Amino acid sequence: MSKCCNNKDAEPNSSDPCNPPTPSCCIGTTPTGGDGPITWFDDMVPRSIEYAEEQKRAGKKIVGIMCEYTPRELIMAADGVPVCLCGGSAAMIPKAEETLPANLCPLIKSTYGYSVEKANPFLEMADLLVAETTCDGKKKMYELLSRNRPMHVLELPQKPDDPTAFEHWLEELRKLKIAMESTFGTDITDCKLKKAILAMNRERKLRRDLAALMTSDAPPLTGHELLNMKSLISCITSDIEQYEKALEILPGRTLSPPAEDRIRVLLTGVPMPHGAERVMDIIEDNGGLVVCQENCTGLKPILEDVDADATDPLRAIAEKYFHLPCSVMTKNDARLDLIKNLSNEYRPDCVIELIWQACLTYDIESARVRELVEEEIKLPYLKIETDYSPSDSARITVRVQALFETIRGR
16 A cells, blocks of 8 residues: 555555554545445455455464454454454354254354354464353353364453442453463553554544434435445454545435435344344335444444553553443443434434344343333334344334334324
8 A cells, every 4th residue: 555645754554453554645446436435345254354364474363253342452452353253144053053052042153153164264264262251152152162262251240330340351351461462472562552542443433433424314325335334354454445435425425215215213232243134134125224223233332432542551441342331231221321322313213123033131121122212212113033044034024114104104
């Protein structure tokens, strides 16, 4: 990549995720046309695989992560490349069910199935897996995964209001830091941590700005397009360029059918890994527009940055990730506050909650979400419980259509 034409001293290093380039005024490699940044991410998976292979050849360590609680900054500061490994393929589930219960969350089964089938290149090249004790299903699956994969498990405190919870979480990150330093033969210095913090803050800011385009009365993106505009690997230089380009050219882009004619939807609940966007497509193929995605593949993990000026960067990192309002937390009042705030900002016509089969924490918490949406926010609410199989798509379509007809009838 060439130097920025207004900063000839800048030497951006595309192979170093801890040292991103300054915003470029001469993008150069960005596709032209209004859909350039959107179509760029259509090839996200093969491009990410190529990037990971290049980084591994250059001596970087590939670190697979299973959840948004694992700080990418800490991995990047260890000269590692953090890669999301959550499975979104239904095709990986049958092999997993030879070991795992059939009535388990499809995300867990798909993730494990990739390991059994040796079908995930990132998993096969990973030098370390970092997993978090979120739900019980994941915890027990990790035991199986760790039999032939190097793994470090972070014990996530479940009571965010407990006075000792944060210090416990900070100690868990210290243990991860020591483990990576020992395993990778590197030193994670405060300087490296601060560089990684700046890189991740920059990416989060760009993704927040892209999501904010959906607050418009006529959003220039569909929810699926926005969902696709992220990588399995953070802080790839070419992706950063695409985010910047998108913010330049997407405002004013029009959708067909027009965004103004669609039902604005706030989508909450479980994450939607790459390949598991079926419910999103049903919503948007039947007159809806997902203007806000509260979930972990949407806004939840990018709304807060790490304090780049903190004297203790590891503590600052721990603070940011500790605040994630996942349904595994008890009580999880922060998620309800977030839904209220996002409803005010994105002005949805309804709230749809997606629950993966056997995701007990989100399933049980949905009662509180329904009460909040219907009684306080005063919006229609629809809960969809499903798995990765398309067998119930017709039934879900009918329910979504009925919701939208009711809203239009008002």
